[in-house]
Amino acid sequence: xNTSGNLNGNSAGFPTNNGASAASSSERAEPMLLKGFAVxxxxxxxxxxxxxxxxxxxxxxxxxxxxxETFDLHHARERVRRMARExxxxxxxxxxxxxxxxxxxxxxxxxxxDDPVLVExxxxxxxxxxxxxxxNSLTLGFTDRMDVQDVxxxxxELHMALxxxxxxxxxxxQDEVSRAKxxxxxxxxxxxxxxxxxxxxxVSGKPVMNGLKRSARSVSGANGHHxxx
Numbered sequence: 687x688n689t690s691g692n693l694n695g696n697s698a699g700f701p702t703n704n705g706a707s708a709a710s711s712s713e714r715a716e717p718m719l720l721k722g723f724a725v726x727x728x729x730x731x732x733x734x735x736x737x738x739x740x741x742x743x744x745x746x747x748x749x750x751x752x753x754x755e756t757f758d759l760h761h762a763r764e765r766v767r768r769m770a771r772e773x774x775x776x777x778x779x780x781x782x783x784x785x786x787x788x789x790x791x792x793x794x795x796x797x798x799x800d801d802p803v804l805v806e807x808x809x810x811x812x813x814x815x816x817x818x819x820x821x822n823s824l825t826l827g828f829t830d831r832m833d834v835q836d837v838x839x840x841x842x843e844l845h846m847a848l849x850x851x852x853x854x855x856x857x858x859x860q861d862e863v864s865r866a867k868x869x870x871x872x873x874x875x876x877x878x879x880x881x882x883x884x885x886x887x888x889v890s891g892k893p894v895m896n897g898l899k900r901s902a903r904s905v906s907g908a909n910g911h912h913x914x915x
Contacts, residue, residue: 720759722748722806727770731778735817740827741777742811743770750804757802758795765793766803773848777812780856790852791845792838805838807831808848812855816863824866828858850878 728742745766751757769792776788795801813827830851837843857874864872 719753720749722746722803723763723766725763725766725770727767727774728811729774729778731781733781736815736823737817738815739778739781740811740813740815741774742813743773744809745770745805746807746809747803748806749802750800751802755802761795762803765795766805768793773810773852777852777856780852789841789845790848791841791843794841804835805844806835807833808851810848810851810855812852812859814859814863816866818866824863826859826862826866828855830855853879 724744724746726742726744728740731739731741733739747762747766749757769790772788773790776790779786779788792801792803792805809829809831811827811829813825815823815825817823832847832851834844834847837847854877857872857879858876861872861874861876864870
């Protein structure tokens with residue numbers, strides 16, 4: 687919680703030219719009420735041999751605090767930004783064949799309070815430039831945008847949902863690369879991979895099938911993909 691008592695984690699009052707508060711008798715409340723914000727992050731990694739990997743993520747969150755209640759906007763933004771960076775970093779580690787486990791969900795508030803923000807939707811993109819030899823190359827990409835509000839209340843469930851989304855994007859990339867190199871389809875499943883996993887962060891402790899309480903709703907269609915042109 688924000689100990690300064692200012693709405694949305696912002697300073698109260700309106701500073702004047704000399705830095706003093708415009709309110710003479712008492713501080714004025716923050717005039718803006720934050721409804722939510724989004725964080726976008728992407729990087730291009732050089733894989734060598736003229737090949738590149740470009741993972742990208744956009745995280746849309748909405749405020750989850752009761753109206754009029756103060757919260758630490760600074761810390762909320764830090765956590766969402768970290769979530770975006772870790773999702774992108776995780777794809778580089780996977781491309782490098784490293785076994786490091788990266789947490790893809792939103793870290794809980796450090797003070798243990800109820801989370802004042804809720805992840806509303808996540809858009810993941812994965813593009814790759816592949817060297818086909820003879821001075822030929824192929825750049826292809828896929829994007830999924832999912833409504834994840836049904837799982838956002840549990841950091842573990844959100845992590846599993848995002849892991850499935852990345853796995854689906856990667857499967858589509860590898861299938862197209864295989865076709866471009868003349869090896870035909872990989873035969874891999876190109877939708878959201880089904881999985882039976884237990885979310886140990888859930889309050890009930892009950893097994894969570896497919897990593898979701900309810901299937902994440904795809905804005906682009908039934909677990910479909912947009913192909914980047």
